[in-house]
Amino acid sequence: MDAQVIVVGAGPAGLMLAGELRLAGVDVVVLERLAQPTGESRGLGFTARTLEVFDQRGLLPRLGDIEVTDLGHFGGLPLDFSILGPAHSGGVKGVPQAVTEAMLDEWALELGADIRRGHELISFTDNGDFVEVEVATSDGPQRLRTAFLVGCDGGRSTVRKAAGFDFPGTSATMEMFLGDVRGCDITPRMIGETVPGGMVMAAPLGNGVDRIIVCEHGTPARRRDEPPSWEEVSAAWQRLTGQDISAGEPVWLSAFGNPARQVTEYRRGRVLLAGDAAHIHLPAGGQGMNTSIQDVVNLGWKLAATVKGTAPEGLLDSYHTERHPVGRRLLMNTQAQGLLFLSGAEMQPLRDVMSELITFENVSRHLAGMVSGLSIRYDLGPGDHPLLGLRIPHLELVGDAGKTSTTELLHPARGVLLDLADDAGLRETAAPWADRVDVVTVTVHGAADAPQYEPADALLIRPDGHVAWAAPGPVALSEALARSFGAPRSR
Known part of the structure; x- marks a missing residue:
């Protein structure tokens, strides 16, 4: 293989995926058609969920001083994101997309990603055991082999078209x-x-x-x-x-324009799609880059585990299961916003009704959670702990090694088991997964700043930050570990 994974497209999604794969030790080549970044910045910031994602990888300091704002909108109607609580409720403004892209490029390169600009994907063949890729370069055509090919190449995705993904929806009308x-x-x-x-x-x-x-x-x-x-x-x-x-x-x-299309599947064999390659929509509220980055953070650790042979059956397919509904809701809310702020006077009665509804706390919280991405919750098995399936909030932690936090523990993009009750039996159960999951015995401090947090004896956190298991609960820890991280090592 020339690379374990080839990513097509060096935009924010492709670069973020390259970094995630390199954190897991996977060889990755990024192919980018353009010889240089355009420098254009369609986005001028990012949402609260993307802020959390960058923070959990230790990337925020690379952006310098950032300004967080609670002010936003839904279809042009003012929306106050502070209703979601004090912990990262607001988005970041004033950071051009070109700056975000340059930061991710630098990070991916530092981690060892091979980013090849001026390399255009021409065609590829999924042979079942590998993907053979044909690339046009200034030095002539090249052929590369990879275990998996990921299209992060935007709304006109060559990967999507060449692989024959179904892309239903509506075309732009304006x-x-x-x-x-x-x-x-x-x-x-x-x-x-x-x-x-x-x-x-x-x-x-x-x-x-x-x-x-x-x-x-x-x-x-x-x-x-x-x-x-x-x-x-x-x-x-x-x-x-x-x-x-x-x-x-x-x-x-x-x-x-205002198209609304989404592929019917995010994976076909050894070819996967993420970001705008998988879904295109009106850029209402700047959600496109954010959803794309969150797509690849969900995908990265699953693809890495599959390449390394540790993934449980169905883990890679769960990328589609978890992210396709998010993309579907993205199209729904951007279409609704487009009707509100792009229509003529005939839509004014609906704008007036929506203006009234947004004054109700539950409605405002629902809309803010939708467009910020903070309300995303995956089905991660039985259990009734309020955090199960949600992303872990930022929690200050103290253990024998001193102070840390849930955010800091996620920097390496590994699984984390928080032993919050100093349970030796729990640590013994988790020991066979030590090559994939870090076990940390700590107590929680500062939980008042994390309104979603409720006490637990233990929490299992996936590399993407979502809580996969909580104790006490109906599922054994060993079952939860196997479901997310595969079979234990032989002792």
Whole structure:
């Protein structure tokens, strides 16, 4: 094999997956068609769940000082994320996607990922025991072999098309413009601000640059191979707002639409999809990059265990089982948001009703949990502990080795068993899984800052941070360990 895993696409999802695989000791090659990153930043931050994901891998300090905000929206209607509680309830703003991507690139390279830019996937064949990949490079064609191929290559995914994944849904019905412009002196406009004939948004980014979004009703969807011209964008802005910004200088421009499609399966044999390759949607609330990163954090440790031969039967297929419903709800909520802030006056009664509903605490909490990703819960077997299936909150811990936290313990991307009752029998049971699961005897401090936490005698945490087992409960620890981490080592 040239690599145990080949990842196609060096965007945030592909780079995050490369880092996750390298933490598990898996050889990974990343193929990227472009010779250099574009530097464009469609996203300007990330959600609370992605903040937690980065934190559990020790990546946040690489981003420098970050600003967390509780303010958000659902379809242009204000939404206060502080209703979810004090622990990482808000998202991060002011971090361009290009900065996030550069951080992940540096991290993956440090861990030993082989990132090959200017390498374009042409075709591949899944031979059952391996995947043979044909790649175009500046030095001529190459052929590579890998155990698994993962498409993280975006909405127009070559991997998805070549593998024949079914991709049902709806095509875009309109075209919108997005871009950063300099020297326009534009009055800020909140997302979802409707004007006669459409919707516009403008926000200052600093250094004289503004981010703008232009949605003009009646603009048909187009498939573009090149960005729109500044003349197109500035003319649409003037038609909707009356302001002439044509003298401004575009930093970069892009066009996008409102499609809603999702593959029917996230895995076909030795080929898998993640992120935009698996689901495309209106970029409402900036959820695309976040869901993509969370896809690969779910996939990474499962794929690594499969490659290394320690995975229990069905573990890799659980990637689809757990993440496909998340993608389906992503399409649902982005379509709903699109109806709210992209429709005309005929939708105003619904906006008024939604504005009333959001004032109710349960409704606001439900919507905030949905768009932040904090409400995601996997079915991880029987048991009634409130944390089972949820991601472990940040808990301050104290043991014989001193202070630590659930976040710090997840930095190596290994399983963690928290022995919270100093149970020698529990530690003995877990010993045969020591090559995959770290057992830590600790007590919890600072639980008041984690409203989801309820006392337990022990908690088994997967590498992606989700709680797979809690004691006391109806399932034996050995069964829970085997379900998530495979057979024990022979003694």
